[in-house]
Amino acid sequence: MELTVLNETQSASSGGCSSSGCGSTDDQLSHLPDDIKQKVHNHPCYSEEAHHYFARMHVAVAPACNIQCHYCNRKYDCANESRPGVVSELLTPDQAVMKTKAVAANIPQMTVLGIAGPGDPLANPERTFETFRRLSQEAPDIKLCVSTNGLALPDAVEELAKHNIDHVTITINCVDPEIGAQIYPWIYWNNRRIRGKKGAKILIEQQQKGLEMLVARGILVKVNSVMIPGVNDQHLKEVSRIVKQKGAFLHNVMPLISEAEHGTFYGVMGQRGPSNEELMDLQDECSGDMNMMRHCRQCRADAVGLLGEDRGDEFTLDKIAEMDIDYEAAMKKRAVIHQGIAEELAEKEKKRAALAAVKVPSGPAADNTHFRPVLMAVATSGGGMINQHFGHATEFLIYEASSNGVRFISHRKVDQYCIGNDTCGEKESALSGSIRALSGCEVVLCSKIGFEPWGLLEEAGIQPNGEHAMEPIEEAVMAVYEEMIATGRLDEAKPENAQISA
Amino acid sequence: MSLSIIESCVNCWACYDVCPSDAIYDAKPHFMIDANKCTECEGDHADPQCASICPIEGAILDAAGDAINPAGSLTGIPPELMEKAMAEIQAR
Incomplete structure (x- = not known):
């Protein structure tokens, strides 16, 4: 081959x-x-x-x-x-x-x-x-x-x-x-x-x-x-x-x-x-x-x-x-499930192809390709959707939006700061740790987010966004990027704290 | 004449597979060498095989009880140069 x-x-x-x-x-x-x-x-x-x-x-x-x-x-x-x-x-x-x-x-x-x-x-x-x-x-x-x-x-x-x-x-x-x-x-x-x-x-x-x-x-x-x-x-x-x-x-x-x-x-x-x-x-x-x-x-x-x-x-x-495995039967069940996943993926692929046609900014700045790329962090528990609470995320997926579209960059691990116990003394330092893990990002997309992290993220120059809960990641990232162009946020320099330090 | 394995062994199995005399066995808390079977690889190899693949300094002793791979022999850094090497690595 x-x-x-x-x-x-x-x-x-x-x-x-x-x-x-x-x-x-x-x-x-x-x-x-x-x-x-x-x-x-x-x-x-x-x-x-x-x-x-x-x-x-x-x-x-x-x-x-x-x-x-x-x-x-x-x-x-x-x-x-x-x-x-x-x-x-x-x-x-x-x-x-x-x-x-x-x-x-x-x-x-x-x-x-x-x-x-x-x-x-x-x-x-x-x-x-x-x-x-x-x-x-x-x-x-x-x-x-x-x-x-x-x-x-x-x-x-x-x-x-x-x-x-x-x-x-x-x-x-x-x-x-x-x-x-x-x-x-x-x-x-x-x-x-x-x-x-x-x-x-x-x-x-x-x-x-x-x-x-x-x-x-x-x-x-x-x-x-x-x-x-x-x-x-x-x-x-x-x-x-x-x-x-x-x-x-x-x-x-x-x-x-x-x-x-x-x-x-x-x-x-x-x-x-x-x-x-x-x-x-x-x-x-x-x-x-x-x-x-x-x-x-x-x-x-x-x-x-x-x-x-x-x-x-x-x-x-x-x-x-202690398990009694009938592999012949298991193989039949597996084949059905694999088929189901293949169909779901094909469906997503179709949606993606449709999205690809509109992925270049179509808003007021359609012809302007001079805007800087923006990194966004996404809290997700899988399925390609924005479907996780900020405080429950053990990792964030990092995407880049630019005039060329949306691309996946990496994942970044963080410690969970919210363990459901408000008396936890480590809470604040762990939260600032997860904010540090998002350095370089300008936006974080999640299904929900608490009041306290919202404020700290904003202070760090990272805009929290819960408006795209349960939406497919790439579409939401591009929608936010277009909104940033439309509202003139990309006419300004990148916020100080979100600058990537070498 | 036999080599021996001491408690710093991490049970990684590497020596087990390369012994030409099948002298090494899986024991608790760590692998052992059957002194009746060990030939120190004489007649088979130039170097004793277990000591040539063992990743742990000091874990295999010769018949006299001395470490075949003494401190610094596997990292390539002799103990007296350790501090200097550490400073160099931390400057990266």
């Missing part, structure tokens, strides 16, 4: 849209050739649209790893942390198959099973491939995917192709061994531990070779990169260009997670992660080169459910043992 060079498609269709956006929420998929779109439309990790409807799960069958990354400490066993590389219980392939069937029967929207660790799946070839082999036979309606650091990838391509895995994620943080040596202190290669630049060079060569081999076999490749300020932040633009050139279909730049209490090398040493603005700027710069993914939630290696939620607790080994 030949993959289209994404950049060319982009330029041809829209004259380039790296800085100002190019349409719908789903713009990370809209430029893909139809055959790829077909493969990924119901994969929550690839499609911003699909992730509101379809769920994924990871089974933790792969504890061993063959390299060391400075952002990982290999103590994977933690119930309360939510980040890649962390799981509650390791599973044998047999337990993993049981758990997958149990989840598939109870959460019929679950379409994708991934093996993502907690170590490197391909450094555990027997456990990983045994799980894939059995699932492709016993649960053929589930898509399989795998993520890897790439070191053992070239040797695994043949086997991956056999199990009908059509998506692989490779984490590629660099293409330069000098930079690699600051991220990977050592690798285990040909029965030796190889340190520093020499090890990083081998890892990089294996990643690139693996990427080329997968593309040649027609297996879709997504590339994940961890943005590490002062180490690879500038370099990732080159990584993006190279992996796109070699045929990766999506690039996902994620922020470094480096809390000291996680005990990773970077955490202990005080390496900082990027700010929201730094991450957004880099994603924008990379998107000139290729399709960017912006809705990744950096989930645990045993996550279950929709992105951003984790229902793993409902499917512990003792709970699964």
Whole structure:
């Protein structure tokens, strides 16, 4: 299969849209050739649209790893942390198959099973491939995917192709061994531990070779990169260009997670992660080169459910043992539900197409394209609607409105300030924390909002807006943008507090 | 002659898969090496395999009881340069 060079498609269709956006929420998929779109439309990790409807799960069958990354400490066993590389219980392939069937029967929207660790799946070839082999036979309606650091990838391509895995994620943080040596202190290669630049060079060569081999076999490749300020932040633009050139279909730049209490090398040493603005700027710069993914939630290696939620607790080994799963019956039910979701998505797509025709400002400033783009935060509990109370939002989706339309930028996590207890002394500081998470935004859209946060948001230069409750996000964002143009708000400079600080 | 694993082990399974003598077993609270089976990889590999893949400094001891991967050997930063390295990283 030949993959289209994404950049060319982009330029041809829209004259380039790296800085100002190019349409719908789903713009990370809209430029893909139809055959790829077909493969990924119901994969929550690839499609911003699909992730509101379809769920994924990871089974933790792969504890061993063959390299060391400075952002990982290999103590994977933690119930309360939510980040890649962390799981509650390791599973044998047999337990993993049981758990997958149990989840598939109870959460019929679950379409994708991934093996993502907690170590490197391909450094555990027997456990990983045994799980894939059995699932492709016993649960053929589930898509399989795998993520890897790439070191053992070239040797695994043949086997991956056999199990009908059509998506692989490779984490590629660099293409330069000098930079690699600051991220990977050592690798285990040909029965030796190889340190520093020499090890990083081998890892990089294996990643690139693996990427080329997968593309040649027609297996879709997504590339994940961890943005590490002062180490690879500038370099990732080159990584993006190279992996796109070699045929990766999506690039996902994620922020470094480096809390000291996680005990990773970077955490202990005080390496900082990027700010929201730094991450957004880099994603924008990379998107000139290729399709960017912006809705990744950096989930645990045993996550279950929709992105951003984790229902793993409902499917512990003792709970699964008590479930009696008739998979044949479950598959029939799943097919009906998947059909229903497909119809709902098709309906939305139709609406979106109608919206696309009017998405350029049509108000009094229709011919003026000089207005600045505006960032807006949205509180939503899913379904593409503005349907969440400001105080209940654990994350906000950030959209940009401009004369080119509306596009999804990222999600930002916040602490919930409203826990239903007015005597909570932490309330005010947590609220100011959530306001800080909205820096750079000029508007926040939600279904409802309290009096107190309303005032504080206004003081911070962020206009709260509850007028578009239960409306589709993109339409509401564009309506507010047009209103801002009509009322002359965009004739004024951006409010001081909403300025993006570098 | 046998290597051993001590309590700083994080049970990551990496050594289990690479041991040529099947000497490592999944025990509580951490993995163990069967002293009767361990050959220190002599005749199989130039370096003992468990100690070549173990990610934790100090977790695997040689027959004399010394750490095969002492402090600083896996991060690449010797203890005396730790402060300097930390300052450099925090300046990023």
